[in-house]
Amino acid sequence: MEQFLNLIPESPIVPFTILILVSLTIPPIFERLRLPGLVGLLFAGVVLGPNGMQVLSPDSEIMKLLSDIGKIYLMFVAGLEIDLEEFRRKRNRSLSFGLMTFAFPLTVGTAIGLSVGYGINTSILMGSLLASHTLLGYPIVARLGVVANESVVVTIGATIFTDIAALLVLAICISIHGGDFSATSIIIQLAALGIYAAIVLFGLDWAGKEYFRRTGNEESNQFLFVMLAVFLVSVGSQIINVDQIVGAFLAGLAVNDVIGHSPVEEKVEFVGSTLFIPFFFVGMGLLIDVPAFIQSLTTGIGLTLAIVLGLLGSKLMAATGMKLLFRYNWNETMTMWALSVPQVAATLAAALAAERVGLISEQVFNTVIVLMLVTSVLGPILTARFGSRLSIPKPNLQAPKEAWIPEKHSEIGLENPWNQFTVVVAVSNPMSVRYLVEMAGLLARHESGLVVPITITQAHVQMDEPQLDVTLRQSDRLLEKAAEVAKEFGVQTETRLRIDDDIAEGISRTAREFDASLIVIGWNSNTSLRARLLGNLIDNVFWSSHCPVAVLKLLEAPIDIHRILVPVKNITPQAIRTIRFAQLFADSNQAEVMLLQVCDRRTSREQVNELESELSTILASGPQVKSDIQVLVHDNVSDALLKASQSFDLVVLRSMRRRTAGGLAVSDVTTEMIKSLTCSFILFGEPHS
Incomplete structure (x- = not known):
């Protein structure tokens, strides 16, 4: 092994390559074993770290950098994915559950720390590590169709309170640990944090909306703006003596309303979930001292059991308190408990920050890893068990036939010169023109509507480019063929040839100009890295269109x-x-x-x-x-x-x-x-x- 390691060049590109390989291969293997992918990343870190193959070192500058970026990114995404709209809908009950599911674990964790001989500051921090939660079970309740159930909405909303409160306790405890304890210093620290949080939440929100309004569809610049915001806020939090993960979480909340569920959000999350967040979990694995970890499970088994059972019991107490206050049934109560059990994002990031400054011991850090492993497996299992028993909120089932058709322009004050059911068909491939136009023709004939075959030719800098002439002639032939097919169905047809910088936006703009009821496009199976990062044609049409889209294969x-x-x-x-x-x-x-x-x-x-x-x-x-x-x-x-x-x-x-x-x-x-x-x-x- 040593001879093999000596052959590996000492270059920062080597650990980066290894991390990419691990992120690509390990999570799918563990998911096939019905274990969370992040558990696999931690395991890979242990195997590749100082206690394993010694391929990666937690002390190397490249690992410190990538791990820190991943930690910041993890907390940023945690803030970004909090559904503020759901929180506003049930804010009173969300705050009630947030307070209980924070206070009970904080109290129990603090009591455990004091009982084993830790100081008050360390004990309170241990309690705060149990107080937050990560919504690992959200995809499960989404699959079950019970996201709109009040118990789920309240639990999602409570996340915003528990994460902010836990990070606030972390900031205060680290501040106390780093200096002399005094009431004045705590007041100054809280005031500085409050002012900074207000500046970030309101200032960044305003700046983001203004920048996005002025830049329109320049997604690359908007992506860079978001990246600048998160790291600038993280640096700023360190200036006021607060850990950078607090700033990252605040940045996530601040840009939450700005980017919404937009392509920019997808790009931000794609970069994080593909690269930096997995790097953070591998870095966590590198820090695990295997002998000390085993000792924590043997000689320190009492502390480990106390923390795990204390978390489960205190979270159950909080859910039971909500049942007594608001008369939830047992299935709703147990679902709230199951959703609030997993300890991943805020817990691991906070534990790492506390361990690095010496606020918690290695034994406590290893215990937190055990806690994460147990709850990340147990939480989703319990969520699936109790979530399947929840009642599904019933929508309005008496929707008219036209329920899938959006509002017409005339209903919102704009004139629609066509005033009829209109299907815009984007044609680009001679092999698929007939089937696409046939589908549009059948629908338009049924509704006595209009078919609009369109081709989008990408613009050149020079409009007299020979290649542009060739493309335009090909587009004309496609439109002629499309018009012939449409006439077979006896429907009104109008063809459009458009030159545009962006094909997806050209389709969407034409559809808007015709006040289309539906866009029909052909299936594109492009799954390249570039398509996943920048979005393919289908994704972009879905995002930019004003009406429903049917993608046909x-x-x-x-x-x-x-x-x-x-x-x-x-x-x-x-x-x-x-x-x-x-x-x-x-x-x-x-x-x-x-x-x-x-x-x-x-x-x-x-x-x-x-x-x-x-x-x-x-x-x-x-x-x-x-x-x-x-x-x-x-x-x-x-x-x-x-x-x-x-x-x-x-x-x-x-x-x-x-x-x-x-x-x-x-x-x-x-x-x-x-x-x-x-x-x-x-x-x-x-x-x-």
Whole structure:
């Protein structure tokens, strides 16, 4: 091993390459073992660190830099992903639960620290490490369709209080540890932190909105603005003697409303979840002293058990307190407990900051690692168990047939010269023109509407470029072919050839000019790194469009499609609009629609019957086409849907993307199906979906 290590050049690029390799390969392996990917990253850090292969050193400058960036990024994303709108909706109850789920663990943790002989400052900090929580179970409640349940909303809202309060305690404890304790110094520190927080939250919010308003669609500059903001605020927090993770969290809250669920947010989170956050967890693994860690689990087993059981018990006390105050049922209470149990983001970042300044011992730091491992596994399991028993808030099921069509301009004070159902079809590939225009023609004929085939030619600096002339002639031929196909359906047609700097924006602008009811584009399977980072054409059209978008991958002509499958994950207004689209297409082509819902094995017969009844009501309120409903009980949603799709001509999927609160990507059923479907499919989505 030593001879092999001697062959590795001493260059900063080597550890960076190793970190990328670890981030790429290790998390998927652990997720297949049904363990969190971050556990794999910690394990990799231990194996590659001083107690293992000694390939990476926690003391190297490159590891310190990348680990610090990852720590800052982790806390920034934690602040960025807090749903402020949900917090505002139930702020009183969220604050109540936030106060209880912070105060009880803080008290229990402080008592444990004092009982084993730690000082008051260290003991209070130990308590604060138990007080925050990371919403690792959020993707699970989203999959179950119970995000709108009040108990889930309240728990999500409580996160903002627990994280801020825990980081505030950390800042005070580190300040006390670094200097003389006095009431005056604490008051000065709190005042400085309060003023700084106000400047960041209000000043950065205002500056961000102004910058985004002035820069329009310059996403690269907006991305750099966000990056500058987070690291500038982190540096500023150190100037006032507060740990940089406090500033990073404040920066996340400050730009939360500015970037919203925009492409810039996706780019920010993509960079973090792909690079820097995994680097932080590997760096944490490098710091674990294996002999000391084993000793913590043997000679220090009393402290470890006390902290783990103290956390579980105190979080349960907080959830039970909410049950008594607001009369939640036991399933809601236990879901609140399960969601508030995992200790990852704020806990690990705070523990690392405290350990580096000598405020907590190595034994306590190792105990926090054990706590993270236990709760990151236990929390999602409990969330799945109790979340599946929650009642799903019922949407308005009496939506009209046109529920998927957005408001017309005339209804908001603008004139629409066409004043009819309009389908904009983006054509670029001669091989797919017929199928795309056929789909648009069927829908437009059904609604007595207009088909607008368009081609977008990317602009050149010089408009007399020979290549531009060639492209324009090709576009003209495409439009002629599209117009011929549209005429076969007897619908009104208007072709448009547009020159634009950006293809996606050219499509969206044309659709807006025609007040389109729907955009139809062909499927693009570009999954390159550049596409993931900068977004592909489909992502950008979804984001910039004002109306729904249908992305088609058709293996046969639309007029030959007669059996349509619509998977329904949970009943939401967005799901209803997807069903309406499928019904409209079926009505235009004498096809039949099958709604398929895959349930967990723990779903009761009463819940299945209720779901079938609701789906029947949805179908009855739309276009009257031949339809059916099937509810399957299966452990693997993707496998069940793929097997069912083999009997259908077309699958209509809803566009949706998810991420965890910790910044690590989660696979989506829709993504899995798109990769494996052997029949035609349509990805239907609404603006900003």
